[in-house]
Amino acid sequence: MSISGLLGQLFAIVLALVLAPLLTGWVNQCRAWLQSRSAPPLLQPYYMLHKLFRKDVVLAHNASSVFRTAPFVIFGCMLLACAIIPSLSTDLPFAPAADTLALVGVFGLARIFISLAAMDIGTAFGSLGGRREMLIGFLAEPALLMVIFTLAMISQSTSVATIVETLAHREVVIYPSLAFAGIAFTFVSLAENARVPVDNPATHLELTMIHEAMILEYSGRHLALIEWAASLKLYAYSCLGLALFFPWGIAAGDSILGLAGAIPLLLMKLAIGGALLALIETVNAKMRIFRAPEFLGTAFMLAVLGLLVRLLLETRV
Amino acid sequence: MSTIPLSAQLINLCASVILLLAFAMLAQRRVMQLINLFALQGLVLCLSTLVVAVTTKQHHLYWSAGLTLLLKALLLPWILHRLVRKLYVKWDIESLVNVPTTMLVGVVLVMIAFNVAQPISLLSQTISRGTLGIALAVVMLAFLMMITRTKAIPQVVGFLAMENGLFLAATSATYGMPMVVELGIALDVLVGVIILGVFFFQIRDQFDSLDIRNMERLKDN
Numbered sequence: 001m002s003i004s005g006l007l008g009q010l011f012a013i014v015l016a017l018v019l020a021p022l023l024t025g026w027v028n029q030c031r032a033w034l035q036s037r038s039a040p041p042l043l044q045p046y047y048m049l050h051k052l053f054r055k056d057v058v059l060a061h062n063a064s065s066v067f068r069t070a071p072f073v074i075f076g077c078m079l080l081a082c083a084i085i086p087s088l089s090t091d092l093p094f095a096p097a098a099d100t101l102a103l104v105g106v107f108g109l110a111r112i113f114i115s116l117a118a119m120d121i122g123t124a125f126g127s128l129g130g131r132r133e134m135l136i137g138f139l140a141e142p143a144l145l146m147v148i149f150t151l152a153m154i155s156q157s158t159s160v161a162t163i164v165e166t167l168a169h170r171e172v173v174i175y176p177s178l179a180f181a182g183i184a185f186t187f188v189s190l191a192e193n194a195r196v197p198v199d200n201p202a203t204h205l206e207l208t209m210i211h212e213a214m215i216l217e218y219s220g221r222h223l224a225l226i227e228w229a230a231s232l233k234l235y236a237y238s239c240l241g242l243a244l245f246f247p248w249g250i251a252a253g254d255s256i257l258g259l260a261g262a263i264p265l266l267l268m269k270l271a272i273g274g275a276l277l278a279l280i281e282t283v284n285a286k287m288r289i290f291r292a293p294e295f296l297g298t299a300f301m302l303a304v305l306g307l308l309v310r311l312l313l314e315t316r317v
Numbered sequence: 318m319s320t321i322p323l324s325a326q327l328i329n330l331c332a333s334v335i336l337l338l339a340f341a342m343l344a345q346r347r348v349m350q351l352i353n354l355f356a357l358q359g360l361v362l363c364l365s366t367l368v369v370a371v372t373t374k375q376h377h378l379y380w381s382a383g384l385t386l387l388l389k390a391l392l393l394p395w396i397l398h399r400l401v402r403k404l405y406v407k408w409d410i411e412s413l414v415n416v417p418t419t420m421l422v423g424v425v426l427v428m429i430a431f432n433v434a435q436p437i438s439l440l441s442q443t444i445s446r447g448t449l450g451i452a453l454a455v456v457m458l459a460f461l462m463m464i465t466r467t468k469a470i471p472q473v474v475g476f477l478a479m480e481n482g483l484f485l486a487a488t489s490a491t492y493g494m495p496m497v498v499e500l501g502i503a504l505d506v507l508v509g510v511i512i513l514g515v516f517f518f519q520i521r522d523q524f525d526s527l528d529i530r531n532m533e534r535l536k537d538n
Contacts, residue, residue: 174330179333293417297417301421308427309329309451313332
């Protein structure tokens with residue numbers, strides 16, 4: 001572990017913290033443009049965080065310590081996820097902390113805590129949201145794991161950095177299995193980030209909300225942390241998707257030059273990805289909650305197909 | 318990995334898309350979109366045949382590709398579209414047996430097909446032998462579609478999709494069947510669809526619907 005590697009790692013974390021709300025703001029702005037509404041300012045999420053951090057926390061009388069610690073746990077999980085996903089460089093000193101399977105576990109831990117916190121107060125909406133979140137989670141997780149298995153078979157490793165390195169530095173080969181895995185990953189990300197076909201991040205309509213229902217009782221800096229964590233999760237999933245399926249431009253070493261070249265490329269890819277997300281959210285209608293198993297079942301099936309196609313077509317010498 | 322030539326990669330990609338479309342058809346509830354998916358499958362099948370033809374310089378494969386394009390991507394979808402419009406079943410939405418379950422059964426079928434085809438494809442020396450498993454899987458998925466559907470038109474589409482799978486199998490295992498056989502099959506399929514179209518009208522006159530579960534109540538008086 002070198003000093004420059006450590007610096008690169010710290011830089012990646014700081015960049016994640018700074019860029020995540022910006023990405024959320026950008027997606028919201030694109031969405032507003034596409035739906036011909038007047039767009040909120042790009043920096044709106046920062047104003048929001050600033051406002052929330054200055055406000056006092058209002059706690060329910062029966063809130064237990066789970067409710068108070070959950071925002072910090074969720075924020076920590078998302079920060080760890082952002083730290084081990086290679087966004088700029090694959091030379092990450094923190095990367096051995098967790099491979100891709102553990103990464104799925106980190107997301108799972110955050111999900112469990114947010115659901116527990118939602119049920120902790122005992123309001124009807126909280127438990128409704130928590131249960132729905134667990135339903136989505138238990139359907140999305142196997143699909144995500146299958147996607148990861150496909151990629152792990154291509155690169156013979158489950159470490160995120162190694163996978164990205166293998167994929168970025170190969171000769172141009174068409175992998176049909178990667179296409180299957182990419183579509184499945186998109187489905188899973190939409191579901192995991194509470195995006196439109198499964199959940200609507202902008203709604204507070206009681207019957208349809210999932211994510212918003214869970215965090216209704218939060219206020220002040222707790223809410224700020226949770227909102228920030230949600231932005232970080234979107235950023236983490238975007239970076240993971242970009243690193244796995246469009247890995248070009250991610251620096252292999254820890255040279256300053258490589259990092260400097262990777263930053264504009266990452267910004268560009270995130271901007272395009274955010275615009276595409278807004279497009280997906282605009283052209284699709286939110287589906288009934290009972291259709292979500294079908295949606296995620298399709299994702300799981302695509303991921304399994306990717307794995308099978310990989311076994312059939314690409315393993316011969 | 319690097320030993321797979323570009324043409325084989327393209328063929329593999331086409332075959333994967335055909336498999337994906339087979340699954341999309343399995344899950345599709347609307348009749349019109351089902352027919353469009355079938356047309357798209359025919360188009361991709363034509364592309365993959367073309368790639369095989371260009372790589373192996375087999376002239377009769379060009380004819381096969383042209384025939385596929387004409388028949389499966391243009392003519393048959395057009396006939397089916399016309400039938401749907403004439404029968405007023407354009408907005409027919411079929412309640413399927415639980416889509417995720419069907420999908421999971423489909424995945425199991427794909428596994429079986431891949432396993433069965435693996436030893437057979439090793440015997441073949443063609444560039445596209447890897448896709449034999451996919452071809453078999455497409456045939457089995459089309460079977461599954463015919464079993465799970467209750468309306469007449471999706472069943473016919475399933476039948477035609479099965480023919481797509483067989484065609485893919487023939488191209489991948491032996492660079493296509495002899496021209497006479499291929500023409501014969503093409504004509505059979507065309508005539509089959511026309512006759513089935515006539516049957517549709519008969520079925521609808523008899524039962525006021527295209528639900529073939531009605532056929533179970535037929536009695537010979």
